[in-house]
Amino acid sequence: MEKFYQIVALAGVIGYWLLVASVTIRVVFKRRAVSVSLAWLMIIYIIPFVGVLLYFLFGELNLGRKRAERAQSMFGPYGDWFTQLHECQAHQPNLLNLQLAQIHDLCTNRTAIPALCGNTLSLQDTPDKILRSIIEDIEQAQTNIRMEFYIWQSGGLIDSVNSALIQAAKRGVNIQILIDSAGSPKFFRSHWYNIMREAGIDIRQALEVNAFRVFFRRLDLRLHRKIITIDDEVAYTGSMNMVDPEFFKKDAGVGEWIDVMVRVTGPTVNVLAAIHAWDWEVETGERHFPTFPVCTIETNGALHPIQVVPSGPGMPENLIQQVLTLAIHQAKRSVRITTPYFVPSDNLMQVIKMTAQRGVTVELLLPKKNDSLLVNWASKSFFSELLEAGVHIYQFDAGLLHTKSVVIDQQYCLVGSVNLDMRSLWLNFELTLVVDDYEFTKELYWVQENYLNQSTPISKERWEKRNFAHRMLERLFYLFNPLL
Structure with a gap:
């Protein structure tokens, strides 16, 4: 019996050594920053077994087979849509200053998304100003609302946002909301989620988290964008999640969260709507291109150019x-x-x-x-x-x-x-x-x-x-x- 245990122990040691060796080779042959590879090797060697498990869970960029296949097939149609923007009047590459021109060239060559002129911008730097502006625009919505956020948590003025969305849905506005599954577990368990769905709002969990998916997709890959578009005419983006800071993480000991959002009108709105459409299709397989922007701009007016830069799995790396x-x-x-x-x-x-x-x-x-x-x-x-x-x-x-x-x-x-x-x-x-x-x-x-x-x-x-x-x-x- 003692010899049997010795054989089992030896087999375990050899098996673990082969596992660590194979993971080491995989880490080394992945093309990424040397410091990242060295950090992973340190974790794998310093924390036995757990380090290897952490690498399988978090070490590689894995969107999941189905989503990756969708993203690959979407490059052509979305590239064609963005390429059409190059022909509209709002695309004025010769009038961009040198700094933005170089960024524009990089982005158009990698994503086909050009910098577009003819926008108006409003910087909103307080939660009250941000949320009341969003509510007012939702109340004016006529045809469609697209939203995506990492965190959506009810309470305070967010309840008013939820109510405004429900009223918009009841008057026939088509509403698509994409919310990260890991960022918003409380919302998906709340009564608001059920009420909004019953009102006809299409709410989807992005990158749903469950034990089974751990083995097929990197668990900490998250949808972190913040986008709202309304009637393809008004858009918001920035750093603020769909939360009221007066009611959010009050016990975390870090104080109130400080954010800004940008309200945009003009052709850039349609680009932001297209990014939402991309994310929606990656998650659901459903294609909903936005309307093509009205690209005319006043020749004597300010240009107000904006370059939209998205990133994430399935999009051009880095x-x-x-x-x-x-x-x-x-x-x-x-x-x-x-x-x-x-x-x-x-x-x-x-x-x-x-x-x-x-x-x-x-x-x-x-x-x-x-x-x-x-x-x-x-x-x-x-x-x-x-x-x-x-x-x-x-x-x-x-x-x-x-x-x-x-x-x-x-x-x-x-x-x-x-x-x-x-x-x-x-x-x-x-x-x-x-x-x-x-x-x-x-x-x-x-x-x-x-x-x-x-x-x-x-x-x-x-x-x-x-x-x-x-x-x-x-x-x-x-x-x-x-x-x-």
């Missing part, structure tokens, strides 16, 4: 990080960044440092308190390098700064759902707008200035005095970079 890199590289005087989660890739980290080192003022605004312990400590592991390079780091004291924005030279900006972490840049379905509009950018810069006035700067001298335990926690959580 596009948003490329756009961010290109925008920061082009800065001549200043770059100001706000993000709640900061765990950059090596490439983005080097771009930020080099931009500061060539004399550009680079300011990074992060929340002092974060709802993610892992990200909170992993972010701090980058501070020493950034401060040494001359980057100015500020910690926002008045809540969880959730706004995702970049202002370049106070001339143009990027705003959307994208965090500066590996999850947003490499994994999730995300969306950002590149806006070349001086007045809008100035307004966003003033909002950032208000954040700055409520923040505490981190000096290089003070940061170097942090204790040994603090430094060890930074490095420990940095190892989990690929999971963040």
Whole structure:
């Protein structure tokens, strides 16, 4: 019997060694950043069995066979739809400034989505202003409403949004709502979900979470976009989930979430509706192209060009990080960044440092308190390098700064759902707008200035005095970079 147990133990050791060896080979041969591969190898070797399991669950970008096949078959039809936009009057590539022109060229070559002119933009920076504006537009809806969010949680003014949607459905408006399954479990268990469905609203769970699907699709792949389009004439996008901050995560100890949304009219609305249609088809298999935009613009009016930049599985890889890199590289005087989660890739980290080192003022605004312990400590592991390079780091004291924005030279900006972490840049379905509009950018810069006035700067001298335990926690959580 003792010999039998010895044989079983030896077989187990050999089996585990073969498993680790095969996973190691798989990690090494995947084409991605060397630091990500090394981090995964550390996790696999340091945490026996669990490390291998974590890699199978989270280590590779796996959309699932059915969704991946749909996405592949959709490239042609959606590419044709976007390509038609190149022929309309709102597409004025020769009138774009050099900075946006380069971003436009990148995006059109990779996605066929062009920058379009003839838009109007309104920056909304308080929850009350955002939600009341959305409610008012829903009440005016005549034909269709498309919405998608990561988190949808009832309470406060969200109940009024729900009620407005129900009334719209009753008067015949076609409503399609796509909500991430992992981000909104409370909503799908709430009475509002059932009432809205009974009213005729088509609500679908995106990337549904259950135990069976763990083996066929990466579990932490999420729909993180925030999009509303109404009658293909009005749109909203930005960083705010469909939540009322006065009623959301009040026990998390991070304060109220701080966000912005952008209200858009003009041809860019139809592009945002097409992104929603893409996501809807990937999830359901149903195709609902938006109306083609009325592309005429006033020849003497301001251009207000906007480049829509989507990313996610099934779309061109790494596009948003490329756009961010290109925008920061082009800065001549200043770059100001706000993000709640900061765990950059090596490439983005080097771009930020080099931009500061060539004399550009680079300011990074992060929340002092974060709802993610892992990200909170992993972010701090980058501070020493950034401060040494001359980057100015500020910690926002008045809540969880959730706004995702970049202002370049106070001339143009990027705003959307994208965090500066590996999850947003490499994994999730995300969306950002590149806006070349001086007045809008100035307004966003003033909002950032208000954040700055409520923040505490981190000096290089003070940061170097942090204790040994603090430094060890930074490095420990940095190892989990690929999971963040």
